[in-house]
Structure formats: C-alpha cells, structure tokens
Amino acid sequence: MSRARKPDPKLTALQESGTLNPHAQEVRDEAFIAGDFFDARDLVQVRYEMLRRVRTEGQTIAEVAARFGISRPTFYKVQADFDREGLAGLLPDKRGPRGAHKLTAEVLHFIEEARAAEGGLSTNELLDRIAAKFGLNVHRRTVERALRREPKKKRQ
Incomplete structure (x- = not known):
C-alpha cells in the first residue's frame, strides 16, 4: 500500500x-x-x-x-x-465582472419606481418583475446589493 x-x-x-x-x-x-x-x-x-x-x-x-x-x-x-x-x-488581477453588469441604469430605475409605487415589495417579487419586464435572470444578492447602494432618501 x-x-x-x-x-x-x-x-x-x-x-x-x-x-x-x-x-x-x-x-x-x-x-x-x-x-x-x-x-x-x-x-x-x-x-x-x-x-x-x-x-x-x-x-x-x-x-x-x-x-x-x-x-x-x-x-x-x-x-x-x-x-x-x-x-x-x-499580484494577479481579480477575475470576473467588476460590478453589477446586469443591473443597467434602466433596470435600477425600474426597481426604484416599483419600490416607490409599492413600498413593501420583497426581493423575490422584484426578481419576478425584472424577469418579466427585461427577461433577465438576476440573482437575489445582486438586487439586495443594489438596494443597499441606493442612496437613502432624506425625510422632509
């Protein structure tokens, strides 16, 4: 052996x-x-x-x-x-995409509008709507990261 x-x-x-x-x-x-x-x-x-x-x-x-x-x-x-x-x-460069390449400005604007119209949308509901409107299969975490990056609206 x-x-x-x-x-x-x-x-x-x-x-x-x-x-x-x-x-x-x-x-x-x-x-x-x-x-x-x-x-x-x-x-x-x-x-x-x-x-x-x-x-x-x-x-x-x-x-x-x-x-x-x-x-x-x-x-x-x-x-x-x-x-x-x-x-x-x-050091070698990091491989892979350097950002949210699927979430174009148009998709981000759509997410913003959907959340403004219906404030309580879940991430899964947003994913379904993105898939229906744009034909994109976006990962849940991609949308969650985009929502975190979105600047907070100031209360008036």
Missing part, C-alpha cells in the same frame, strides 16, 4: 491567496530549476525576478520572457503594473 502524501503547505497557501503560477512548468530559468529558494509556482516571485533580471542585470526582455515562459506583451504589462502599484502590482 502506498502512503498518502502530506499536503504541501506552500502550495495550499499559494492556491488560497490566488498567487499560484498556472504556468509554473514553463519557467525554464536556471535559478528556479536548480535552487531551493526560487519557486516557479510562486507567481509574485517569478514576476519580481523577471523584472529584476531586466532592470539590474541588464538582460533583454526577449530572453527573460522566453526563459520565464511568458510573452513580451505580458512582460510589459507586468512592468507597467509594477511601476504604477509597486509590489501590489505583481
């Missing part, structure tokens, strides 16, 4: 933080292959070392990009992100 391997704590940490290099196998730089300090799975470390090789060691972008398994445009994006944000720029 084979023993179950212990989980790698660094791998787990990289996965949880979103900094696991999805292309670690493409890093062919000698320091990452031979040594114990450099870890090709660590995306931030790989990006920093790429920039350092070009800036302090004077290596060309083309050769560094080839050794680190990325394209030159990707290198330029990493460099621009680092110049703009410092070390935080080396």
Whole structure:
C-alpha cells in the first residue's frame, strides 16, 4: 500500500491567496530549476525576478520572457503594473465582472419606481418583475446589493 502524501503547505497557501503560477512548468530559468529558494509556482516571485533580471542585470526582455515562459506583451504589462502599484502590482488581477453588469441604469430605475409605487415589495417579487419586464435572470444578492447602494432618501 502506498502512503498518502502530506499536503504541501506552500502550495495550499499559494492556491488560497490566488498567487499560484498556472504556468509554473514553463519557467525554464536556471535559478528556479536548480535552487531551493526560487519557486516557479510562486507567481509574485517569478514576476519580481523577471523584472529584476531586466532592470539590474541588464538582460533583454526577449530572453527573460522566453526563459520565464511568458510573452513580451505580458512582460510589459507586468512592468507597467509594477511601476504604477509597486509590489501590489505583481499580484494577479481579480477575475470576473467588476460590478453589477446586469443591473443597467434602466433596470435600477425600474426597481426604484416599483419600490416607490409599492413600498413593501420583497426581493423575490422584484426578481419576478425584472424577469418579466427585461427577461433577465438576476440573482437575489445582486438586487439586495443594489438596494443597499441606493442612496437613502432624506425625510422632509
């Protein structure tokens, strides 16, 4: 019987933080292959070392990009992100939509009017009305977040 391997704590940490290099196998730089300090799975470390090789060691972008398994445009994006944000720029961007993309201004206006006309509408009733009028399948939490963002009306 084979023993179950212990989980790698660094791998787990990289996965949880979103900094696991999805292309670690493409890093062919000698320091990452031979040594114990450099870890090709660590995306931030790989990006920093790429920039350092070009800036302090004077290596060309083309050769560094080839050794680190990325394209030159990707290198330029990493460099621009680092110049703009410092070390935080080396972190991967969050994936997915950046906001409530289904709730257009028209849908939000509809929600506002429906709530003004019938103050006690539940979220589920709003969802049904949005689906009927706009043909949109919106998640309940999306509507709840939009309602929280809506500025409170001042009492007169």
